[in-house]
Amino acid sequence: MTETTEQTEKYDLLYSETEDDLRTAVRSLLADRAGPQDLLGRIETDSPYVPGLWKALAGDMGAAGLLVPEKLGGQGASHREAAVVLEELGRAVTPAPYLTSAVVATETLLALVGESAPAAELLAGLASGRTVAVLAVPLSAAPDAESPTASTVTGVADAGAADVLLVPRADGLYAVPAGEATVEPQTPLDLTRPLARVTTPAGSGTRLAGPDAARAAIRRGLLVGAGLLASEQLGLAEWCLEETVRHTRERHQFNRPVGSFQALKHRMAQLWLDVVGARAAARAAADALAGGSPDAPLTVAVAQVYCSRVAVRAAEECVQLHGGIGMTWEHPAHLALKRAKSDQIALGSAGRHQDVIAGLVGLPAPE
Template sequence: MHPRHPEIDPHLLSETEEQRELRTVLRDFFTEVSGPEDARKHQATPRGYDGTVWARLAGEIGVHGLAIPEEFGGSGYTFAELAVALEESGRTLYCAPLLPTVVLAAHALLYSGDRQACERYLPRIADGTLTATVAGFHEDAPAAGPEAGVQAEHGATGWVLRGAADFVLDGAGADVILVRAETPDGTRLFACEPTTVTCVRTPRRVLDETRRQALVEFRGAPAALVGGSGEVTAALDAGRAALAAEQVGGSGHALDATVEFVGQRRQFGRPIGSFQAVKHRLADVLVALEAARSASAYATACAALASPQLPVAASAAAAVCSETFRLATAEYVQLHGGIGFTWEHPAHLYVRRARSSEVLFGTADQNRTRLAELIGLAPRSAA
């Protein structure tokens, strides 16, 4: 379904006029509907986000269908437009499940090549009426006890799933879960529409409560086979590229908010932003942010074109953008002084998002190791 391109045109690393207009619309939208107070408010709700805003984002702006082909109910744009949306959502810590639904699940379906599954689920993802996620995609995911891992077996009426997957994004609420499961013939991809009878979903207490995760236990859950073996790695690399864009957005907010504060906060009769030590620290964040933007832009271009360079670009972006987000949020707290350490200030929410994001698809060190293997600087691991 995705054409292969051997090289990336440098022009694709710059935003088009249409993408800039989309960014303006989205920044206004997210500023209106999402922010620290909204994140705190929705933490106490069953789904963790505002369903009305989710529907508006899909219906009024069409974010959910940006990277979905028109034949499956989307608008037929590319991952580049979706990355703009993810970056802007990251600036305001938008807490709805864009990453698991619109990126991971949607791209797992597209990469699977299963037209029937795409026709069944993608139109509802595009119009915002279906949430979805993936499970079992990480071989090195935290164990869910002695029954960790998911197995698929033939039941009386078709395939059924047994086992467990832990720390599944939006696992407690997603309408559909795409599951990587072991079968007698090897690893395959399945679509499961969970019910309370055959699927037990237990929310996990996690550091970043704006991005919910859950333990999902499959107890003979009916499932449908999707495609062949399923291009799980490609979907994860799309997730890495998407998360990198989101981290760039969060880092940008942290820097902008800190620059604004140090320009207003005064000590010894002058703004603290005029002190050389403060300038140096903020300059370091800016340099790191520009590097992250470049890494994210390249990963986005590779994802948009389904380039064979996507694994390299995605792992590089994951490492660079994770460390930039960590640095930016650390300075966000430190340079706000005492107030930056309080529960009332939004800085800690960005710190939580940064710390949880940097381990979501492998740590910076793990992605560097993978990158070294991909480009031949280190032997490939046995896995």
């Protein structure tokens, strides 16, 4: 068997019929309840979250429990299905705590199920969509970073939507009810993913695990989060490309669609190639996580390095090629650009992931 054949069998980049059906359902829900105009109106309010959307997505559709085994109250699906949900959330730049709760917090708790009864109980609430949990670490925290153990942590994503905060401390990981913590909103670049400063009093909450188990669980949660964040970045890049192609077909100059000019054709063709590459990287990361591949850390790092760059470039091209309208608050292109820039440093910057790649393949950077 050739190396190419082995690699093809190892990573299945194609979408299954089940995944396509899930995509259709999520896209339909978001189009109905969280379209661009709805979103533009929400970001000028105190909370960007669309009322009722989380219940419909997480509870009624069961998306929050995709990663949770059926015996624990979940859907028993895999990271591939969760990646499809994140692609659609990325396309719509949807304000929803899916990445933070249904992925990062859920994976962190799953790593503790064998030794923590409270973790299993909390997972049942997360899987049903009744409970939102957020790991109290900065959005920028990389999988290999040391978790903060101070009582106050800044830059925690979706903390304002959380019912429970998973708080790392020197002696382990604690589940702290949001009502016992102080959550102060911060001003984020990405208006669709709110950040907050979280302060939890000493001694509050229920201890879920000791320090060693907590570190391993948090690392697992952040690794899976980084891997599936690539799918969000992919969905965002796809929307930017499709919206740009649509606009340049409809916009005319000199009695011709602006998209017919060769210079713009070349730019969009190159962007299409980039998006195709991003799809391969994101799907490989999701498949590696779903299959428990030992190469998952490497595949996740590659996906983050590549997809974060593509998402930003696609959003920049979307803003620029829309001309004047792309620069206005009334068009959603600016939301895509801000999400892409925020995602570029979320769960580890591209440079941090490049260092991980170099270490994993034995090519350390020069000192």
